[in-house]
Amino acid sequence: MTKYWINGALADQVYINDRGLSYGDGLFETIAVIDGKPHLFDQHLDRLQMGLDRLKFPEGTIDAVKNDIQALNFSGNQTLKLTVTRGIGERGYKLPATCVPTRIISLADSSDFAKQRDQGVSVMLCQQRLGINPVLAGIKHLNRLEQVLARAEWSDLDIAEGIVSDLDGNLVEGTMSNLFWARGGILYTPKIDRSGVQGVMRDRLIQLANQLSVEVFEGSYPESVLESAEEVFICNSLIGIWPVITIDGEPLSVGPITRDLQLLLSKEMSC
Template sequence: MSMMWVNGVATDVISASDRGFSYGDGIFTTIKVTNGVCHLLPDHLMRLQRGISALAIAQIDFDALLNQLCDVAKMLAQGVIKVVISRGVGQRGYSSVGCDSPTVVVSTSPLPSCYQAWQRDGIALGVSTVALGLNPLTAGIKHLNRLEQVLVKQQIDDNGWTDAVVLDCQACVIETNMANLFWRNGDKVYTPNLDFSGVKGLMRAQVKSALAAWAIEVVEDRFKLSSLTDADEIFITNCLMDVVPVVAIETKSYAIGSLTKRLIAHISHKDHV
């Protein structure tokens, strides 16, 4: 059962003049809930704060949001909470003058049941031909402008893929449509630099922290597709599915590596502590 609140009121109605609807002028985050507890809640709130600051959206009451998320998590027990913050209702045109009352939408949904099987068996990826644009002003932010991802998902659905590797307009690997990418080659782990495109995921940060603690070098740079496809092992990450092995990219197959298994166990342990 899904639930929704707009500015703390149980409703699924927002104004047609809301700038989130008109311009994608806002941010969001998706939170995994297990046993009535939000995973990585301080990180999610910090992500929202960073997004608000980056887009110069008026401040919201984060104490009230924290209390609401904790209350909703207890009601949900297990599933997903999504938080959307838009700049709010505005005048016609791009100007944000006078937009000082953000809209905060909290909604719930079930946690997809496929994630456990994906962690166990891995997934195959296609390679999308939809290129992401470069924009350092919004790179890394989980903003509401997701038309590029919509177009990639259309291609994924048309081809019957589970997910796809996505490149930027300079043919550098960025992410998959729903997750961040990591791969190991030899004793080093590689992940794309996201200063110009893509989303800097919270699980990505968790994985980088774990690898640093294990003294495993992580190389973050701009890589062509061949760097990824020549890897010894590949995995993807996001906050809902944690760490998932990649067992194929197009026609090339990969084994589920020992590092991937170690990370899956590590994150799972943290989730249940």
């Protein structure tokens, strides 16, 4: 069962002229609640604030979101989603003279991804490319049409995720995850400076890799680098770490860096 709050009150409808609906003018965060506590909560709010600043939302928006969240009662394992839109506006792209953001919160039961974490998943390389836009890179804005089109490329239930590259052919991320691979004891991940979402879990795993004395390189890499990868995994705040065991049908082993990071993350999330 999912509950919804809009601007702090239980509700499940928004105005038809909300700019989030009309133009995708807004942002969202999806947070894992573990044993009644939102995981990496401050980091999610930091990314939300980064997006609010980029999109020129009014000051104080994040404070209103925090007040909404403080009124909630978390229990067990849940999925918390925060959505902030520019609010009601007239027809046209011009920003409203007075902006009153719409704050939408949903709270639902969480899914169990233990099997995927343990056994690994199969992924494919998508044909859909991500546009290059440094202004929007990193933030989790509401326009997800590129991801929608990429996800439409497969219906095979054995495929868990699709990997997408940018218009220059450089790897970026999964449709709903960030991407890492290892070779020679070094961990690599695409730099999120022109496309994609700078995942909160992605950033945390870079920190955990440093604790393991594993060097992490961020950069621009073509899809071909995955052919020589010794281990590959995808991640996000809800799924944690999923080892990749096939890419376009080509088999991969679940490697030690992946398992060591899973162990560290598991300990952190159970505290």
